[in-house]
Amino acid sequence: MTKQTAVVICPGRGTYNKEELGYLGRYHSDKQAMLEVIDQYRRSQGQPSITELDAMSAYKLPVHTAGENASALIYACARGDFAAIDRDKYDIVAVTGNSMGWYIALAMAEALDEQGAIELINTMGSMMSGGVIGGQMIYPISDDNWHEDSTQKVQIMQWMEEANQLPGCEVYPSIWLGGYLVLGGNEAGLKAMEQRLPRLQDRYPMRLYNHAAFHTPLLASVSQKAFEQLPAHLFKRPQLPLIDGEGRIWQPHSTDTAALHRYTLDTQVVAPYDYSKAIEVAIKEFAPDKLIILGPGATLGGATAQVLIKHLWHKLQNKQDFIQQQQQEPLLLAMGLEGQRQGVTG
Numbered sequence: 001m002t003k004q005t006a007v008v009i010c011p012g013r014g015t016y017n018k019e020e021l022g023y024l025g026r027y028h029s030d031k032q033a034m035l036e037v038i039d040q041y042r043r044s045q046g047q048p049s050i051t052e053l054d055a056m057s058a059y060k061l062p063v064h065t066a067g068e069n070a071s072a073l074i075y076a077c078a079r080g081d082f083a084a085i086d087r088d089k090y091d092i093v094a095v096t097g098n099s100m101g102w103y104i105a106l107a108m109a110e111a112l113d114e115q116g117a118i119e120l121i122n123t124m125g126s127m128m129s130g131g132v133i134g135g136q137m138i139y140p141i142s143d144d145n146w147h148e149d150s151t152q153k154v155q156i157m158q159w160m161e162e163a164n165q166l167p168g169c170e171v172y173p174s175i176w177l178g179g180y181l182v183l184g185g186n187e188a189g190l191k192a193m194e195q196r197l198p199r200l201q202d203r204y205p206m207r208l209y210n211h212a213a214f215h216t217p218l219l220a221s222v223s224q225k226a227f228e229q230l231p232a233h234l235f236k237r238p239q240l241p242l243i244d245g246e247g248r249i250w251q252p253h254s255t256d257t258a259a260l261h262r263y264t265l266d267t268q269v270v271a272p273y274d275y276s277k278a279i280e281v282a283i284k285e286f287a288p289d290k291l292i293i294l295g296p297g298a299t300l301g302g303a304t305a306q307v308l309i310k311h312l313w314h315k316l317q318n319k320q321d322f323i324q325q326q327q328q329e330p331l332l333l334a335m336g337l338e339g340q341r342q343g344v345t346g
Contacts, residue, residue: 001088001089003088003089003090003091004089004090004091004288004289004290005090005091005092005093005286005287005288005289005290006085006090006091006092006093006288006289006290006291006292007092007093007094007095007096007243007282007283007286007288007290007291007292008082008085008092008094008095008096008105008108008292008294009095009096009097009098009101009279009282009291009292009293009294009300009304010078010095010096010097010098010101010102010104010105010108010294011074011078011097011098011100011101011104011293011294011295011296011297011299011300011336012074012097012098012099012100012101012175012300013067013070013071013074013099013100013211013214014208014211014297014299015074015295015296015297015299015300015336016064016065016070016073016074016077016296016297017059017296017297018059019297020077020295020296020297020336021054021056021058021059021064022054022055023054023077023295023296023336024050024051024054024073024076024077024080025054025055027077027080027081027084027295028076028077028080028084031080031083034076034079034080034083034114035050035051035076037114037115037118038050038072038075038076038118039051041115041118041119041122042072042118042122045122045126047068047069047072047122047126048069050069050072050073050076053069053073054073054076061209061210062210065209065210066129066210067125067126067127067128067129067132067210067212068122068125068126068128068129069125070125070210071100071103071121071122071124071125072118072121072122072125073296074100074104074296075103075104075107075117075118075121077294077295077296078101078104078108078294078295078296079104079107079108079117081294081295081335082108082294084335084344084345085292085344085345086344086345086346088346089344089346090290090292090344092240093240093241093286093288094240094241094242094243094249094282094285094286094288095108095109095238095240095241095242095243096242096243096244096278096279096281096282097278098175098177098273098275098278098300098303099175099214099215099245099273099275100121100124100125100214102244102245102264102268102273103117103120103121103124103264104117104121104294105242105243106120106235106238106242106260106264107121108240109238109239109240109241109242109250110236110238110239110240111235111236111237111238111242111250111255111257111260112234112235112236113236116234116235119230119234120230120234120264123226123229123230124222124226127222127225127226128212132210132211132212133212133213133218133219133221133222134170134184134185134186134187134189134190134212134213134216134218134219135184135185135186135187135190135207135208135211135212135213136174136182136183136184136207136208136211136212136213136214137182137183137190137193137194137205137206137207137208138177138180138181138182138183138204138205138206138208139156139180139181139183139197139200139204139205139206140179140180140200140201140204141153141156141179141180141181142178142179142180142306144319145318145319145320146179146302146305146306146309146318146319146322147309147310147318148179148306148310153181156181156197157173159193159196159197160172160173160183160193162192162196163185163189163192163193163196164189166188166192168186168188169185169186169188169189169192170185170186170188170189170216170217170218171183171184171185171186171189171190171192171193172184172185172213172216172217172218172272173272174213174214174215174216174272174273175214175215175272175273175274175275176272176273176274176275176276176277177275177276177303178275178276178279178302178303178304178305178306178307179302179303179306180303180306182208183205184212184213184214184215184216184218185213185216185218186213186218190207193205214269214273215245215268215269215270215271215272215273216270216272217270219269219270220270222269223265223266223269223270226265226269227265227266230261230265232257232258232261234261235257235258235260235261235264236257237252237253237255237257238250238251238252238255239252240252241286242255243278243281243282243285244263244268244278245268245272245273245274245275245277245278246267246268246271246274246277247274247277247278247280247281248263249281249285275303275307276303276307276310279291279304279307279308280307280310280311283307283308283311283313284311290330290331290332290333291304291331291332291333292333292335292344293332293333293334293335293336294335294336295334295335295336295341296336297336298334298336298337298340300334301332301334301337304332305319305322305332308322308331308332309321309322313331314331330343
């Protein structure tokens with residue numbers, strides 16, 4: 001059987017939801033050694049183990065979405081999924097991720113060992129345990145056919161500029177997420193944007209619960225703390241090409257680990273994360289047969305598809321084309337969806 005090439009995409013913070021409770025137990029109870037490394041580290045920090053959190057009888061929003069718990073849970077699920085990819089079927093040519101998924105991508109590409117990975121992910125995830133700095137909201141920048149609306153994009157940037165002129169307001173682009181823009185800001189800034197952004201589909205602008213103003217200058221203090229707690233020697237040269245949130249490729253043989261450390265704890269903490277750019281680079285530079293999104297959850301599917309349509313990948317021109325393509329010969333396989341998972345795990 002001929003192997004297919006794949007770029008692997010690691011999920012961000014909003015992916016361990018109510019439906020995902022029990023994901024580790026369902027799919028990864030056989031990976032005790034991997035889970036033990038994570039749980040042991042968390043016990044040393046006086047935190048509940050991810051095995052306990054995943055096995056809870058009910059999903060508790062304040063517990064499961066708290067940064068210090070969500071990040072470790074999502075990492076464990078994604079790490080288990082990465083190990084479950086059938087390597088006789090797929091040759092992984094690069095790894096990328098969305099937002100917190102960058103930390104997971106570093107682990108999957110082995111730029112961090114298992115101990116270093118949980119240390120970085122848990123430390124960054126726990127930065128808000130004393131109180132969340134600012135918040136995030138999401139808003140569509142594409143139409144019903146999943147075509148990007150550039151006029152809308154310009155208008156939002158103008159409103160943001162206006163909002164930032166108001167006393168005490170701070171709001172910034174946080175993540176360029178396919179057909180969506182995630183904004184990060186303080187309460188006054190987000191409120192000013194809520195007053196300006198037209199209400200859409202009865203959902204948007206939508207606040208992201210328990211999310212801080214990630215990837216904005218408001219997190220400068222977090223970046224500073226991260227440098228104090230996470231030394232550069234945790235980072236190694238990756239074993240697989242890594243695509244970051246600026247669309248830069250970190251290659252196995254030429255990565256400067258000090259620069260990788262700096263990008264991870266400084267640039268991507270305080271500057272916008274361009275997930276759209278990362279996917280564009282993935283398809284143009286690596287031309288993979290498939291894009292595999294690790295679980296838990298499958299919320300990245302739509303945003304990724306919108307980028308594929310924008311660049312006419314495999315001649316996809318709109319949402320309908322994408323849906324048809326997925327039914328005939330899927331280009332995008334989300335391991336959080338049972339039907340697609342089977343195509344990845346063999």
